[in-house]
Amino acid sequence: MKHTLAVLVENRPGVLTHISGLISRRAFNIESIAASLTEESDTTRITIDVEADDELELEQVVNQLSKLINVIKIINLTAVDSIHRELAMIKVKANPHTRSDIVDIVDIFRAKIVDVNRQTMVIELTGEPSKIDALCEVLIDYGIIEIVRTGKIALSRGPVPAKDM
Amino acid sequence: MKIIGAQAVIESLKNEGVEVVFGYPGGKVLTLYDELYQADFHHILTRHEQGAAHAADGYARATGKVGVCIATSGPGATNLVTGIATAYMDSVPLVAIAGQVEVPLIGRDSFQESDIRGITTPITKHNYLVKKIEELPTVIKEAFYIASTGRPGPVVIEIAKDLFGEVFDYQYPEAITLRGYEPVFAGNEEAISKVVEELKQAKRPLVFVGGGVHIADAAEEIREFLKLTGFPVISTLMGLGAVPGNFEQNLGMAGMHGTYAANMATTECDLLLGIGVRFNDRVTGLLEKFAPAAKVIHCDIDPAEINKNVRADLRVVGDLRWTLAQLCKMVKELEQTELTERVTDWNKTVQNWKTEKPLTYEQRPRQIMPQAVVEKVSQITQGDAIVVTDVGQHQMWVAQYYNFTHKRSLLTSGGLGTMGYGLPAAIGAQIGLPDKTVVLFSGDGGMMMNCQELATAAELNLPIKMFVINNMVLGMVAQWQRMFYGERYSHSSIKGKTDFVKLAEAMGVTGFRATKPEEIDEVIAKAFNTPGPVLVDIWVAEDENVLPMVPGGATLDQMVLEG
Ligand SMILES: Cc1ncc(C[n+]2csc(CCOP(=O)(O)OP(=O)(O)O)c2C)c(N)n1
Numbered sequence: 001m002k003h004t005l006a007v008l009v010e011n012r013p014g015v016l017t018h019i020s021g022l023i024s025r026r027a028f029n030i031e032s033i034a035a036s037l038t039e040e041s042d043t044t045r046i047t048i049d050v051e052a053d054d055e056l057e058l059e060q061v062v063n064q065l066s067k068l069i070n071v072i073k074i075i076n077l078t079a080v081d082s083i084h085r086e087l088a089m090i091k092v093k094a095n096p097h098t099r100s101d102i103v104d105i106v107d108i109f110r111a112k113i114v115d116v117n118r119q120t121m122v123i124e125l126t127g128e129p130s131k132i133d134a135l136c137e138v139l140i141d142y143g144i145i146e147i148v149r150t151g152k153i154a155l156s157r158g159p160v161p162a163k164d165m
Numbered sequence: 166m167k168i169i170g171a172q173a174v175i176e177s178l179k180n181e182g183v184e185v186v187f188g189y190p191g192g193k194v195l196t197l198y199d200e201l202y203q204a205d206f207h208h209i210l211t212r213h214e215q216g217a218a219h220a221a222d223g224y225a226r227a228t229g230k231v232g233v234c235i236a237t238s239g240p241g242a243t244n245l246v247t248g249i250a251t252a253y254m255d256s257v258p259l260v261a262i263a264g265q266v267e268v269p270l271i272g273r274d275s276f277q278e279s280d281i282r283g284i285t286t287p288i289t290k291h292n293y294l295v296k297k298i299e300e301l302p303t304v305i306k307e308a309f310y311i312a313s314t315g316r317p318g319p320v321v322i323e324i325a326k327d328l329f330g331e332v333f334d335y336q337y338p339e340a341i342t343l344r345g346y347e348p349v350f351a352g353n354e355e356a357i358s359k360v361v362e363e364l365k366q367a368k369r370p371l372v373f374v375g376g377g378v379h380i381a382d383a384a385e386e387i388r389e390f391l392k393l394t395g396f397p398v399i400s401t402l403m404g405l406g407a408v409p410g411n412f413e414q415n416l417g418m419a420g421m422h423g424t425y426a427a428n429m430a431t432t433e434c435d436l437l438l439g440i441g442v443r444f445n446d447r448v449t450g451l452l453e454k455f456a457p458a459a460k461v462i463h464c465d466i467d468p469a470e471i472n473k474n475v476r477a478d479l480r481v482v483g484d485l486r487w488t489l490a491q492l493c494k495m496v497k498e499l500e501q502t503e504l505t506e507r508v509t510d511w512n513k514t515v516q517n518w519k520t521e522k523p524l525t526y527e528q529r530p531r532q533i534m535p536q537a538v539v540e541k542v543s544q545i546t547q548g549d550a551i552v553v554t555d556v557g558q559h560q561m562w563v564a565q566y567y568n569f570t571h572k573r574s575l576l577t578s579g580g581l582g583t584m585g586y587g588l589p590a591a592i593g594a595q596i597g598l599p600d601k602t603v604v605l606f607s608g609d610g611g612m613m614m615n616c617q618e619l620a621t622a623a624e625l626n627l628p629i630k631m632f633v634i635n636n637m638v639l640g641m642v643a644q645w646q647r648m649f650y651g652e653r654y655s656h657s658s659i660k661g662k663t664d665f666v667k668l669a670e671a672m673g674v675t676g677f678r679a680t681k682p683e684e685i686d687e688v689i690a691k692a693f694n695t696p697g698p699v700l701v702d703i704w705v706a707e708d709e710n711v712l713p714m715v716p717g718g719a720t721l722d723q724m725v726l727e728g
Contacts, residue, residue, distance in 0.1 A: 010344055014282060014294070021286045056472050063469035069291040069311060072345040 002031065003058055003078045004154045006162045007046040008038075010070040018068050019046065028061050032086075032129075034151035043072065045162075047153045075162040077154045084154045087124070088132045089114070093143035094121040102142060109135045120145060166336070170298050171200040171329040174262065177305040178206070180337045183233050185209060185224070185596060187217040189244075191237025192277060193264025196329035209596060209625070212617035214241050216589035218248020219615070222257050223590030226576045227551055228597040229382065231258045231313050238264040239277030242323070243284065247583060249319045250288040254580025255403065256380055258317035260308050261285075267327040268296050281323050290318030296325050298333045306338050315348025316467040317380060349466065352483025354491065359479055360438070360462055361495045364504060367436035369458075369511045370396045373419070376403025376579065377441015377465060377485055384408075384572035386489035387440065393496045395505035396438075397515045399427040401448050403579045404441070406569035410548070416515060417524070420448035421715050422561045426518035428713070428721040431456050433514075439463045441485050444474040445580070454720040464488045522726065524565050532706040533682050535559060535634045539566040541689050542604060542632065550602040551576065551594045555587035555611030558640035561711040563606050585614030588631070592618060595627040602630070602693075609635040610659055616668060622698040623673030630692045631674075631700040633665050636707045644710050648725075665702035680704040 009015050016035060023030050029051040038045045052058035062074050077084075094102050099121070106113055106123055109131065115122035125135055129152055136147060156162065168176070174197055178186065185207040190198040201208050211217040214236040221232030232252075236242050242263035252259040266275045282294045291311050293304045301324070308320040364370060372394075378387055384407045391398055391414055398408050399419040408415050417424035419431050428450075431437065437459040442448070444463075449455040455475060463470070463477035464485060471480045481488050496504065526536045539562050546552075548570035554560040554577045569575055576594055578586040591605040612633050622629055634640075642657040666676030675695055679688040685703065692699045713724040 014286075014292075017283065017286060025287045056476065059472055060469065063471075067467070067469050069343060069346045 001052060003050050003052055003076055004082070004084060004152065005048045005050060005062070005065075006075045006077050006154065007048055007065060007071060008073045008163055009044050009046060010072060011042050011044045012070055015044065015070045018070065019065065022064060022068060026060070026064055032151040034153050036153070047151070049152055073163060075156075075165050077156060077162075080156050080165070081158065082154050082156045084128055084152055085126055086129045086132055086150055086152045087126045088136075088147060088149040090123045090125070090136060090139060090147050091120055091145040092123060092139045093119060093145060095119065098142050102139070105135070105138055111135060166334070167332055168335045169196070169200075169329065170301055170324070170331050170333070171197040172204075173301055173333070173335045174305065174324070174329070175200055175204050175206055176335060177302055177337055178233065181231070181305070181309045183231070186233040186235055187211055187220040187224070187593065188235030189214045189217055189237070189241060191241045191264065193238040193266060193326040194235060194241075194329070196326070197235070197264070209592075209621070211589060211592070211621050213615065214244030215248050215585065216592070216615050216618045216621065218245045218259070218261065219251065219583075219586050219589035220593035220596070220618075221259055221261075222248060222252045223553065223576055223593030224597040225252075225257050225259055225593075226255075226590070227573060227594035227601075229573065230597070231260055231309055232593065233260050233262070235262045236264070237277070238266055238281070238326070239279045242281040243279060246284060246288070247585075249285055249321065251578050251581045251583045251586060252319040253288045253290070255376065255578065256317050257319065258312040259319035260312050261319060261321045263321065263323045265294060265323040265325045268325045271296070271325065281321060285321045288319070289321050292321040292323070294323040294325075295328060298328045298331045301328065302335060302337050303341060307341050307343065310341060311343075311346065315346075349482060350484045351487050352481050356479065356481045357488070357491045357495060360481060360492065361499070363436055363460060363462060363479060364394065364496070365499070368507060369434045370394075370436040370438065370508060371430050371434035371459070372396050372398040373400070373431075373437055373439045373442055374398060374404040374407045375401040375440065375442030378404055378407040379573050381441060381466070381485035382572070383441075383485040383489050386486060386493060390489055390493050390496065393493060393504070395508055395512065397430060397512060399423070399430060401442055401445070401579070402564050402577065405564060406572055406574045409570040410568040411570070414512075416519060418564050419721070421450070422565065422711050422713065423448075423715075423721070424519075424524055424565075425522035425713060425724060425726065426515055428715065428724055429518045430515050432458075432720070432722040434459045437461050439475075439477075440489070441465060443470055446474070449475065450715045450721040451718055526709070528682075529706060531681070533679065533685055533703060535636070535705040535709060536562050536566045537682070538632060538634060538685060538689070538703055538705065539563050539606065541685060543567045545689060545693060546602055546604060548574070550574065550604045551598060553577070553587050553591040553594060553603065553605045555607040556582045556584045556641075557608040557611060558636070558644060558709070558711050559606050559608050559634040562634075584608075584611040587611060588615050588622070589618045591629045591631070592622055592625075592627060595629050596625075603628070605629055605631040607631065607633050608640060609633055609637060609663070609665070610639045612665065613663070616672075619669060619672035619674050619698070619700070626697045628696060629698050631698070632692075633700060633702050634705055635665065635702050636705050636709070638707055641711070647708070647710070648714070649716070665700060669700035674698045674700050676700050676702065678702045678704070
């Protein structure tokens, strides 16, 4: 099963190396990782999507990450009501014949067109990763030139921040 | 106080109570070495940086204090790596200070630049690269705090060369805040009462002690707990000495080269109380079939150890000194005989295993048996020595045949199994405990891996008694080749022309040799009666196996008992 972890870390040099190093040497199955600034200047928040077969495997990931000196707190957002989002930009081939079809698709997905020229379009979509997968799937027929995705970020619903959970 | 970075390092070391450092100079630490000289700080010059790291490790294991080593950037620091990894695997508190190229030169493949922080990330508890002088005191304070608290471990501090000469306003911080690091001491009392409930239910309980007991300094507590409960006890390699070897309830070491009684008890017990153990593959045999009938209780300070290898039915996370004291307290509240009486049958069974198949070896008329050497040294030292080993067959024979009676009396590379560890670690131990007898057992292979440190021992006139168990082979490798590779001895013979007595003498160490069984008593006695460092080259049978042995992938009760 997939779990989304919010990892709060001290914003110090080398902290990302420590995290990525640990993930690879313990052979944890990480599907996505996204780091960003937070409401506190000395804290970085890393959202990690991890695949774990069972509770024990997940517990190992959490315990090992917690052992890193600069890791302040880890919250499993899969276990609480939370919102999961990813941002993608997709550059797709678009000529005068296909353009309106693509616009239709973009509308259906509530995506946005952020760049158009004679040969291509860039589409921006924010949503659950599965929604982005679905859009990419449909666009394959038109010829995808390149895709970039931020990796998933997640936030709990309700008033309590991860640091106080 | 306005001082330069190098002075700040020394002031900080003094603030941390550091009495001695082990190191080797070089370009990027010249300013630091100049200050060591001027401050007349106690520094031990090893002959290789690996030696410095292992010596600091041996010092730390023997004394319980933080070991400190210093090396220059690049090759100096990479030479520390094996020593740091060794300390990491055995949770040894170590602070390694390495020079780094000047700040403006970092990242340009400058002369003697290597990314030590990157290299040591997977083998340290934490590491730092200091590029701003103001951060130096805090970093050093943090490093010592992290290395020595919770589950100890090595911390690396890389310091850019220009910082050593930079003047700044030095102040050693009184307190530090690490938001992500709160080592636990006291655990959950409720968990302890649950443990006691399990102890009351168990018909075939077994206590299993590991190196964590030494690290937590909880040998007295574990001994008391065993007396109160009457339960039998087994040990890992790292746990030896926590319970005296000749204590009746002690079944000895478990695992690949464990005793028959210890491995049988593990297989048959219905409750296994693991205390400061990691359930490493060398001790569990086939993991799925480990302690198949047992409920497992795991007590450790590191929550990440629980359920890492063996699934625990109950856990107690906390400092073992707290855990064991708490356990003893609750057990004392029980009816005096409540626990001891339940286990009388079980104790008879385990004692039978012990007497039925004790550790044995066959004497040979014309060859010295390595086990006999260990037994003899054990007898002479009365268990009152710090015993250091290298890695291989001799290490296992020491574990099996030396009667350890004191806590922290065996220093050995258990987790990483580092050949070359023994001699420098013995040097560190002797520096830390000058009045103790320090004994080293090494193989003829491992002795060569850091034999340059004989010069260090000689220079300092350290009275280490070194026994080279010379079988002219890489014994442990040869044993596997004999047992599992059709006796194809690929590159395991080291019948060179090395003369260990001459080697010792060339370095300034007294050398003796024994080649016949009738010589060993005398030569061992002579070694202990000769002042200063002594190396005894003991020619032993070449084809002896360490037995019992649980072959890789087998269960603990599938021991090979005889060769
Ligand atoms: C640095 C290092 N290299 C290789 C090994 C693999 N190894 C384990 S035991 C052993 C043989 C050791 O031979 P020796 O030092 O003569 O000791 P003996 O086994 O004969 O007692 C070897 C090569 C190791 N543990 N460490």
